[in-house]
Amino acid sequence: MKLLEHPERQMQIVLVRPEGDANIGAVCRAMKTMGFTSLVLVRPDGREPDKEIVRTWSLSAYDVFEEASLYASLADALADSSFSVGFTRRTGSRRRTRFYDLEEIAPGIIRRVLESGELISLVFGNEQSGLDSEELALCSAAASIESHFAFPSLNLSHAVQIVCYSLRRALMGAASGTPGDPGITRREAETVAENITEELRTIGFFTLADSTWLRNFFRDLVERAGLNSRESEYLKSLFEKIRNLKLHRPE
Amino acid sequence: MKLLEHPERQMQIVLVRPEGDANIGAVCRAMKTMGFTSLVLVRPDGREPDKEIVRTWSLSAYDVFEEASLYASLADALADSSFSVGFTRRTGSRRRTRFYDLEEIAPGIIRRVLESGELISLVFGNEQSGLDSEELALCSAAASIESHFAFPSLNLSHAVQIVCYSLRRALMGAASGTPGDPGITRREAETVAENITEELRTIGFFTLADSTWLRNFFRDLVERAGLNSRESEYLKSLFEKIRNLKLHRPE
Structure with a gap:
């Protein structure tokens, strides 16, 4: 196995048409708490986020924003990825192939990162409309986050938080044994x-x-x-x- | 096995000294996306949150706020719980007993809820300072959320989101168990x-x-x-x- 010093850097969070700059800041913070630092923004209109708003919401994770890339299209943003996962609610109408559950796909993502150092993209849609069918079709796979049927509408940064948490746990589990302070035998x-x-x-x-x-x-x-x-x-x-x-x- | 129609209602989210009313709204939304609806606020000064701010941030989860209880002390808020978990960063200095990892403690929480319908409290501290040592001492157990050492500072509603997600998965995964013999309060x-x-x-x-x-x-x-x-x-x-x-x- 290739030794990857920073496997988290091989997983980039891609925000497609994010509207709120506050949300971008909140995403930076959510990412960094789990060790993720690679952020990609896709804005067809090329609009730069308001730095002060992002700073207010990202706190000490503002460096994630400073290092972020801005693309005009999702296709461009995915050009260097080996594998991309589009996160969406499980509607069934917008994509004809199988939906993975986040927990189901996470170990495979980590395996690819650790074993071959591939670049993986984790793709999140617009706050209101999510990923549209064309965007979802650009991703290698579609996955959804377990939620309650009555109100499955996760906030963007909260969805990113759960995905980064899940991948971090998969990474920790793959890396070696788990943390100390075990109960006695x-x-x-x-x-x-x-x-x-x-x-x-x-x-x-x-x-x-x-x-x-x-x-x-x-x-x-x-x-x-x-x-x-x-x-x-x-x-x-x-x-x-x-x-x-x-x-x-x-x- | 006792049939619990709404096991999520047996798990209450307790926010201790929350400062931001926007955060309270964001917590309502995070909870409801995972099916959780029982919210308890602890504010020693008895200050009622600003309803309009909460409404803006909770969206369709405003009903969670409308049903919430407000207590002046954490001890009062925990009076009817059989088990309470205080979430905090793993510092080691503030509590002398063992820290659980969220993923380690989640299945046990779900088992207690399903098997005996106990009321469980999930306790989160103030946005800036977290739970202080007295508050943590009031909880039956302390648990932490896996995060990156360099920036482990999760936003309050994001921490609640992860905990509710983890418990929801444990709930979905839980097989039917054996009849109840409830733990004491x-x-x-x-x-x-x-x-x-x-x-x-x-x-x-x-x-x-x-x-x-x-x-x-x-x-x-x-x-x-x-x-x-x-x-x-x-x-x-x-x-x-x-x-x-x-x-x-x-x-």
């Missing part, structure tokens, strides 16, 4: 439960009752709550402290 | 934790240490594990028994 949970049981036995807790139920109760408690090792150490130490109180302090 | 969890703290205080546990951390630890333990009332009674009785041992049995 079954073996460790057994040990915690066993230790607690022993402390309680020492202070005379089990005069009558069997200890099995209590031990399993604590094991399950620890597992169900998903304690990490620091938390389970704390729980163990609490019972050690109780035992010491019982044995050493005068009444 | 926040109010009951507080009582369990308070009782345990009191039993330990009686036997001289808190000679030096402050009891707040321990009380919160047990409250979260009980909520994260999703104990039902029988289990939480058992846990309480265990500490009663310890206290009796300490006070009445000869050494």
